[in-house]
Structure formats: C-alpha cells, structure tokens
Amino acid sequence: MAKHIFVTGGVVSSLGKGITAASLGQLLKARGYHVTMQKMDPYLNVDPGTMSPFQHGEVFVTEDGHEGDLDLGHYERFIDENLSRESNFTQGSIYQTLIxxxxxxxxxxxxxxxxxHVTEAIKERIRRAAEQSGADIVISEIGGTVGDIEGLPFIEAARxxxxxxxxGNVLFVHVTLVPYIAAAHEVKTKPTQHSVKELRSLGVQPDFIVCRSDHAIEDGVREKIALFCDVDADDVLACPDAPSIYEVPLSLYEQGFDISALAKMGLAPRKIKLAPWRAFLxxxxxxxxxxxIAVVGKYVSLPDAYLSVHEALEHAGIACGRKVNVHLVDGEELTDANAEGVLGAMDGILVPGGFGQRAFEGKIAAARYARERGVPFLGICLGLQAAVCEFARNVCGLTGATSAEFADSAPEGTPFVVDLMPEQxxxxDKGGTMRLGAYPCKVVSGTRAEAAYGEPIIYERHRHRYEVNNAYRDRLTEAGLVVSGLSPDDRLVEMVEAPDHPFYVASQAHPEFKSRPGKPHPLFKAFVEAANTHKEN
Structure with missing residues (x-):
C-alpha cells in the first residue's frame, strides 16, 4: 500500500510548494523508493490548456498528452520520472465528471x-495516481493557499x-511564509501561526512546517513556531531563498527532512545516493x-511562460561548462530594421512556441537574422513555423507567406505554407483537442538533427494544430530547406534545417519538456554547443 504526503501552502501563493514537494520527492527517490507526484488545482478550468500563460505560466505536456500545471515540469526534472494525466487534475475536471x-x-x-461527492471524487483521483504508477510514495501538492474558498474541498478530502x-500512512507538509520586517530587524512568525491555525481549524494538523524566508531562520524562531503550532522543533524546517532551485533538496537533506518523513511513515531510511545530484551542482x-541566448517570444513579461525552455538551456549550459544568460526579447517590438541592435550581441537565438499572430512577425525577423548572419538558431513549435515562413518569403520568393492560423487577417492569395492539420x-472545442503528447519521428541521416540525437527514431512531446503545408514542401526543399525529421508515414514535417549554416534547426515538438538536471536534452545541448563555438569564433 502506497504512503501519501500532502503539501499545502499558507499566507501567500508562489512560496515554492512545488519546489519543496519536488525536493522531498528527489530525496526519497535517492533513497531507493519509487516516488510519483501529483498536483491538485482548485480552479474551475478543466485544465490549463486554454489559459493564457500570463495567467498560469507555461502549460506542461506529459508523455500521454495531458496539458498540465507547470509544477509537473519541476516534478519530472527533480524525480526524473515521466508523469501522466493522473498527475494533475483540477476542481473543474472533478465537477465536469460529476455533472x-x-x-x-x-x-x-x-x-x-x-x-x-466532490471529496470522494478527489480521493478517487489520489488513489488512482498510486495504483497506476505502482509508487511506494505519492506526493500530492494542493494548489493555492489554506483559507481559499475553492481549496476547501481538497483540504477536506485529504483530511x-x-x-x-x-x-503512519499519510503526512502533511505545510509550506508557509516567515517574513523579515526591516523596521524591526527580525523575522516574524505570526503569519505562520495564523496559517497553521487556519489549517488546524479544517481538521488538519501538519506533521512538518517548511518556513520560506529571504533571511536565515534561527533555532529560536523554529522553537517558537513549534510551540505555537504543536509540532516538534526538529520538524520545523528552514527553507531560505537559494541561488538555485536545485540546491533546495540538499538544504532539506541537511536538516533530515527525508529521514524524519520516512520515520513517521514507518519506512526504512535506506542509504541515499546523492552523487549524481551533487555532481550536477x-x-x-x-x-x-x-x-x-535571446528567447524571442510573446509572453516575455512573465518568465514562467517559458519555464521549461529556461531550465533546458541551463541544463545544456552546465553540460557545456557555460552559464547561460537568457534574454527575453519581445517579438512585438522586433523588426528586420532593429534586429541587429537587439540581437547583435547574442550567441544564439531561440524562438519558442506560442499561439496567435501577435509577435509572429518579430519571430520571423529573428529567424531571418539568425539564418542570414550565421547565428545558431533553435525553433520550437511555432518557432519552426516562423522559420518556414521566413524561408518561404525570403528564399523561395513566396511574398507574405504565413500560417493559415492567421487567415482571417491575410490578403487574398496569401501562400499558407503552414496549414491546419486535416484531423483538426x-x-x-479548444480544450484538449490539439496534437498532444509523445509521437515518433524519423530523423534523416546526415543532418544536424541526427548529429544531435544520434538515433534514427526519437519520441518528442507535441502541442499544436498546425503543420508545414505539404503543398509547398517540394518548393521549400528545392530551394534548399532541409527536412531533417518526419513522421513515420512521411506525412508530417517534424524538423527542418537551413543549409550551409553552423546550426539552424527547428522542431515542431517541444523538446524542452524532456530535459533533466545532469541529462540535458540533446537538441538543446547541440544548440548551446553551437552558441559557444559561435562566441569563440
């Protein structure tokens, strides 16, 4: 029978419940336990797939095609396990099923x-995550903060x-804020006390309290929290801001978090294997x-919109012995005229995924600059489509070539070199109906893609409705565009490259979702290596 750990949050959102949960998962897996993770979101959207990244950050896609919360990305990267659609559900999906x-x-x-009924449905989803994964330990994060009206059914279901x-089979970890008041020159415990009081009023006594702060949490502060919140002082853990999220597991390990959690669940404290994690750090x-590296996008005012891209670049940079500085560039402001001024100092240019016409012309300008100036380029999803449109316009002579996604604003006779997939x-319905999840791709020999992957067949995760229009494929390839990846039936263009270029590769998939600490995604690693060569030259 699986053991369960619920992670709740108090005082304010964005405290790092997901990182805390993922860090504990990483430590427990390092001790040889099979761990899976789950995120429960109280909002009424069925999933975040139709939500703006400005509202919710990136949408993380699992192998089986679930559009999930960005915390699933943290979970996968920390515990190095592929999660599934059972790893994320919302109150909206619960109500949809019940109705x-x-x-x-x-x-x-x-x-x-x-x-x-609602609480039973929530508990059923918790059980299902354990049963389908076969995990020894299931860590479930409850989104939002204690006291939110929409979160009450989840707290009650967990109780x-x-x-x-x-x-001995269920633990509660409460992550809360211990703010530093500059005028008083001290951290304050009262917000934590009130947060735990609110949680206890709902029938839940936390087993551990994780204190988030931008200052050190002294023993006296921990003892005070322990006294007023009815936990042992050793079970009040300090989690101050760290230079990197990947340092959090070791900080919690040094405080014995994993050992104490296993003891409370009656599990043996097996020997821990932290060597790979330490080697990465x-x-x-x-x-x-x-x-x-310039990331030319649409949602640049919220870095979390491209969270997995940031992480994949960092993983690849570390593997190459370089610190990657990501420069978010607003595609709405980028043009052919100002591209040199904006991108001239960049060692590489990445155009990520997205939807809608806004900023698309800027992405095309970025692709053109990279292709013509020999700057390493990586296109992802819409980034591939921008690269194809740019090549069609400026190499094939297809004036105004664009995507059928923007047909409503396109003049009559516009060449749609990117078109809606026939099955779409x-x-x-907009939600959950795109081409989602992992699909196979044949990598063409002798290409940059083959050099990066080193395998003839790869599997990458997708999230899109539009593909390269096969009516223009021959014209594009005759002009020199290299198709370096195809679906097994040769029907869909999955990867393209520009000829005679140091590194100009675009993928219709989202390779960033599969990058892990110490295991950088091969396409990102090849891109960063090319950027490093470009810088040295």
Whole structure:
C-alpha cells in the first residue's frame, strides 16, 4: 500500500510548494523508493490548456498528452520520472465528471453535494495516481493557499483520506511564509501561526512546517513556531531563498527532512545516493564563461511562460561548462530594421512556441537574422513555423507567406505554407483537442538533427494544430530547406534545417519538456554547443 504526503501552502501563493514537494520527492527517490507526484488545482478550468500563460505560466505536456500545471515540469526534472494525466487534475475536471454522471442518472435521484461527492471524487483521483504508477510514495501538492474558498474541498478530502488510511500512512507538509520586517530587524512568525491555525481549524494538523524566508531562520524562531503550532522543533524546517532551485533538496537533506518523513511513515531510511545530484551542482558551480541566448517570444513579461525552455538551456549550459544568460526579447517590438541592435550581441537565438499572430512577425525577423548572419538558431513549435515562413518569403520568393492560423487577417492569395492539420478541421472545442503528447519521428541521416540525437527514431512531446503545408514542401526543399525529421508515414514535417549554416534547426515538438538536471536534452545541448563555438569564433 502506497504512503501519501500532502503539501499545502499558507499566507501567500508562489512560496515554492512545488519546489519543496519536488525536493522531498528527489530525496526519497535517492533513497531507493519509487516516488510519483501529483498536483491538485482548485480552479474551475478543466485544465490549463486554454489559459493564457500570463495567467498560469507555461502549460506542461506529459508523455500521454495531458496539458498540465507547470509544477509537473519541476516534478519530472527533480524525480526524473515521466508523469501522466493522473498527475494533475483540477476542481473543474472533478465537477465536469460529476455533472456528466448526474446527467446520466448515476446518482439515482440523489442530491449531488460537495460532501461526499466532490471529496470522494478527489480521493478517487489520489488513489488512482498510486495504483497506476505502482509508487511506494505519492506526493500530492494542493494548489493555492489554506483559507481559499475553492481549496476547501481538497483540504477536506485529504483530511478524510488520512483518517481512512490510518496512522503512519499519510503526512502533511505545510509550506508557509516567515517574513523579515526591516523596521524591526527580525523575522516574524505570526503569519505562520495564523496559517497553521487556519489549517488546524479544517481538521488538519501538519506533521512538518517548511518556513520560506529571504533571511536565515534561527533555532529560536523554529522553537517558537513549534510551540505555537504543536509540532516538534526538529520538524520545523528552514527553507531560505537559494541561488538555485536545485540546491533546495540538499538544504532539506541537511536538516533530515527525508529521514524524519520516512520515520513517521514507518519506512526504512535506506542509504541515499546523492552523487549524481551533487555532481550536477558541482558542474554548475564550475561553469566558466557565459553565453547570451535571446528567447524571442510573446509572453516575455512573465518568465514562467517559458519555464521549461529556461531550465533546458541551463541544463545544456552546465553540460557545456557555460552559464547561460537568457534574454527575453519581445517579438512585438522586433523588426528586420532593429534586429541587429537587439540581437547583435547574442550567441544564439531561440524562438519558442506560442499561439496567435501577435509577435509572429518579430519571430520571423529573428529567424531571418539568425539564418542570414550565421547565428545558431533553435525553433520550437511555432518557432519552426516562423522559420518556414521566413524561408518561404525570403528564399523561395513566396511574398507574405504565413500560417493559415492567421487567415482571417491575410490578403487574398496569401501562400499558407503552414496549414491546419486535416484531423483538426472539424474540431470545435479548444480544450484538449490539439496534437498532444509523445509521437515518433524519423530523423534523416546526415543532418544536424541526427548529429544531435544520434538515433534514427526519437519520441518528442507535441502541442499544436498546425503543420508545414505539404503543398509547398517540394518548393521549400528545392530551394534548399532541409527536412531533417518526419513522421513515420512521411506525412508530417517534424524538423527542418537551413543549409550551409553552423546550426539552424527547428522542431515542431517541444523538446524542452524532456530535459533533466545532469541529462540535458540533446537538441538543446547541440544548440548551446553551437552558441559557444559561435562566441569563440
């Protein structure tokens, strides 16, 4: 029977519940336990797939095609496990399922209520995550903060779950803020006390309290929190701001977090294997020199919109012994005229995914600058489509070539070198209907892609509706565009490259989702290596 750990948060959001949960997961896996993780989001959207990145950050896609919370990316990167659609669910998805059942008559005329029906549905999803993964330990993060109205069913479901599972099978970790008040020259525990009081009023007593702060948490502060919150002082953990999120597991390890959690669950403290994690951090600290990479996008005011891209660049940079400085460039402001001034000092240019026409012309300008000036370029999803449109316009002579996604604003006769996938033509619902999840790709021999991957067949995760229009494929390739990746049936263009270029590769997939600390994604590693060569030359 799996053991369960619930992670809650208090006082304010964005405290780092996801990093805390992922760090504990990393430590428990390092001790030889099979760990899986889950995020429960209280909002009423069925999933974040239709939400703006300005609202929610990036949408993380799992191997089986679930559009999930960005914390799933942290989970995968820390515990080095592929998660699934069972690893993330929202209150909206719970209500959607219950209402569909009610309309079907499943409840035999009974009244459908938050308790027991919503809470039972939540508990069923928790059980399912354990059963389908076969994990020894399931770590479930409850989104939001304690006291939020929308989060109450999740707290209640977790409370019931602990009672049903019995002693020693369920733990609660509460992450809370211990702010530093400059005028008083001290950290204050009262917000934490009130947060725990609110949690206890809902019937949940935390087993551990993780104190987030930008200042050191002294023993006296921990003892005070322990006294007023009814936990042992050793179970009050300090988690001050760290230079890197990847240092958090070691900080918690040094305080015995994993050992104490295992003891409370009645599990043996197996020998821990932290050598790979320490080696990654050592390599990070040993980086000599820096690289400047421009990420030309649409959502640049919120870095979390490209979170996995940032992490994948960092992983690749560390593997190459270089610190990567990411420069977010607003595609709306970039043009052919100012590209030299904006991008001239960059060692590499990356155009990430996105939707909509806004900033698309700037992405095309970035692709053109990189292609014509010999600057290493990596295009992802919409970045591939921008690269194809740029090549069609400026090499093939297809004036105004663009994507059919923007057909409403395009003049009559516009060449749509990127078009809607045939299977998407009759799709009306926006949520969960794109080409999602891992798909195979044949890598063409003798290409940059083959040099990067070193394998003839690869699997990458997708999230898109539009593809390169096959009606223009021959014209593009005759003009020199290299198709370096194809679907197994040769129907879909998955990767392209520019000829006679140090590194100009674009993928219709999202390789950033599969990069891990110490295991950089091969395409990102090849891109960063090319950027480093460009800088040296």
């Amino acid at each position: 569909a059942r009610e309309r079907r008559g499943d409840f035999l005329g009974g009244t459908v209520q938050v308790i027991p 019931q779950f602990k009672k049903e599972m019995g002693p 050592k390599a990070k600290d040993a980086c000599a020199g820096e690289l400047d 033509e009759d799709v009306e």
